[in-house]
Amino acid sequence: MRSAPRPAPSAKRQTDAAFRTRADEVYAQLKRDVAEFHLVPGDRFTENEISERLGVSRTPVRQALFRLQQEGFVEVLFRSGWRVLPFDFDQFEQLYDLRMVLETTAVHRLCESGHRVNRDLLEQLASIWLVPVAQRSNDAVQVALWDEQFHCDLVAAAGNAEMARIHRDVTDRIRIIRRLDFTMQRRIDATYDEHAKILKAVRANRGDQAAMLLRAHIETSQAEVRKITLHQVHMARHAGRGAGGR
Incomplete structure (x- = not known):
């Protein structure tokens, strides 16, 4: 056969x-x-x-x-x-530390002469974050997406492709934690204020100030991560379903 x-x-x-x-x-x-x-x-x-x-x-x-x-x-x-799997908070701490190094290094480079900077990316960020209070979005999902893009674009604008790639990987791995941060209106408001200050410092080529503001911004987010409970996660799931989620 x-x-x-x-x-x-x-x-x-x-x-x-x-x-x-x-x-x-x-x-x-x-x-x-x-x-x-x-x-x-x-x-x-x-x-x-x-x-x-x-x-x-x-x-x-x-x-x-x-x-x-x-x-x-x-x-x-x-x-x-x-x-x-349950959240691995020790791993999140390490990823936030790595994120801090990458992003503060990037903003220093953005403010130094001699580095090729993608100004178009910075202007795109300004169009989102440097807006009057009345024009700010209260859509938590949208703001979370913009926040993620803000930090990725800051690193990408500095012109180091490998640094940007590693940063995107870190961003991917902490996404769920950062999304939880935007279930609270006070964190949305604070994000707008802090991003605006960081951008203004970068545009004025004040590297030390931009890095200091960025470090404080990330540390605040990192502190919020430490407060996360499984109850908050389930509340976020119910809120998503109520808004039309699965």
């Missing part, structure tokens, strides 16, 4: 690429679910549940989950599916 013909190499490559693409999509969606509190620490789920919800086969789901496991977001449970 003749065996079935093997798929042509090009067809196999196309199939593998399709699976990788779907796995990437599932991976990105599950990370959004964590960042937006649809999945919170302690939640349990199965591959079949994710597969049915996202309308994909189990193969890309499994690939995405193994990737998230390597990054410390989830763990596999023996014969009972997967679980979202």
